[in-house]
Amino acid sequence: xxxxxxxxxxxxxxxxxxxxxxxxxxxxxxxxxxxxxxxxxxxxxxxxxxxxxxxxxxxxxxxxxxxxxxxxxxxxxxxxxxxxxxxxxxxxxxxxxxxxxxxxxxxxxxxxxxxxxxxxxxxxxxxxxxxxxxxxxxxxxxxxxxxxxxxxxxxxxxxxxxxxxxxxxxxxxxxxxxxxxxxxxxxxxxxxxxxxxxxxxxxxxxxxxxxxxxxxxxxxxxxxxxxxxxxxxxxxxxxxxxxxxxxxxxxxxxxxxxxxxxxxxxxxxxxxxxxxxxxxxxxxxxxxxxxxxxxxxxxxxxxxxxxxxxxxxxxxxxxxxxxxxxxxxxxxxxxxxxxxxxxxxxxxxxxxxxxxxxxxxxxx
Numbered sequence: 447x448x449x450x451x452x453x454x455x456x457x458x459x460x461x462x463x464x465x466x467x468x469x470x471x472x473x474x475x476x477x478x479x480x481x482x483x484x485x486x487x488x489x490x491x492x493x494x495x496x497x498x499x500x501x502x503x504x505x506x507x508x509x510x511x512x513x514x515x516x517x518x519x520x521x522x523x524x525x526x527x528x529x530x531x532x533x534x535x536x537x538x539x540x541x542x543x544x545x546x547x548x549x550x551x552x553x554x555x556x557x558x559x560x561x562x563x564x565x566x567x568x569x570x571x572x573x574x575x576x577x578x579x580x581x582x583x584x585x586x587x588x589x590x591x592x593x594x595x596x597x598x599x600x601x602x603x604x605x606x607x608x609x610x611x612x613x614x615x616x617x618x619x620x621x622x623x624x625x626x627x628x629x630x631x632x633x634x635x636x637x638x639x640x641x642x643x644x645x646x647x648x649x650x651x652x653x654x655x656x657x658x659x660x661x662x663x664x665x666x667x668x669x670x671x672x673x674x675x676x677x678x679x680x681x682x683x684x685x686x687x688x689x690x691x692x693x694x695x696x697x698x699x700x701x702x703x704x705x706x707x708x709x710x711x712x713x714x715x716x717x718x719x720x721x722x723x724x725x726x727x728x729x730x731x732x733x734x735x736x737x738x739x740x741x742x743x744x745x746x747x748x749x750x751x752x753x754x755x756x757x758x759x760x761x762x763x764x765x766x767x768x769x770x771x772x773x774x775x776x777x778x779x780x781x782x783x784x785x786x787x788x789x790x791x792x793x794x795x796x797x798x799x800x801x802x803x804x805x806x807x808x809x810x
Contacts, residue, residue, distance in 0.1 A: 488784075490777050492775065508708070645700075
């Protein structure tokens with residue numbers, strides 16, 4: 447008897463469960479039909495084939511391509527100063543002149559001695575042709591001429607050393623030298639830096655070594671000039687990998703035509719490793735559910751869910767390797783409430799993704 451009651455109870459439970467499930471399915475179906483009947487307003491964008499750059503970022507420091515400390519070669523009192531901090535000078539410009547009157551007088555004395563030695567040698571050569579003087583005397587006078595000529599050259603150098611000229615074109619640094627000051631050999635008068643272009647030194651992680659080559663584009667930014675980028679190119683590669691940081695030291699030349707960058711300045715460097723053409727869309731258009739990545743495309747007033755394969759990305763944009771074409775209208779707003787087959791109305795089409803905005807920055 448109890449078996450009959452148990453069977454009856456089970457039948458009741460099954461019947462009630464089936465009714466509840468049927469009602470749930472019927473409600474879901476009605477909701478689905480209602481959603482399909484409604485029209486969702488969406489915005490779309492057309493994918494664009496644009497240049498995508500893979501770049502590695504690093505921190506570096508600037509230094510002048512050429513830099514020297516201007517020093518005195520001889521002792522003397524300063525009689526002329528053309529040193530103005532921050533002013534650009536050209537190669538050969540006179541920067542400092544010391545009192546050279548004594549050096550000039552010494553040169554004149556030696557030039558007179560050389561002239562007299564030459565006259566004596568000429569007279570001896572004439573006498574030698576008549577055998578009126580020995581060859582040894584002629585040789586002695588010739589040696590005297592050579593010695594006087596060497597002394598004259600040394601005197602000229604001492605005179606020139608009283609004039610400090612710019613060894614190359616550059617920008618003059620700070621100086622405390624003034625007219626009337628007495629300087630001695632080795633005293634620093636000022637600094638001179640060649641600042642256009644500037645040399646930027648930084649390091650590239652070892653794992654990117656196979657992608658680095660001379661001539662690659664380098665751009666730099668500095669906290670001192672927010673929002674500005676300074677362009678250059680890679681010109682030197684180190685020969686050794688640092689065992690401590692596992693990176694390769696490299697150098698780039700950065701354009702500095704206005705002279706705003708200064709030696710020793712901190713700079714963030716971005717080295718372009720590779721450029722390619724790729725299809726890009728706004729990052730907001732992509733939906734991710736677990737391992738699945740997809741977008742919705744508006745086609746003839748209907749939203750179609752499309753799986754995509756993504757490539758590199760940066761804030762705002764993402765590369766699409768597979769899944770869409772340039773002619774598709776990718777939905778960018780409201781797609782999180784859509785299902786495949788829903789009716790949509792495009793209220794605003796933003797056109798194509800703006801050009802020259804996509805750069806992939808790799809971890810350094």
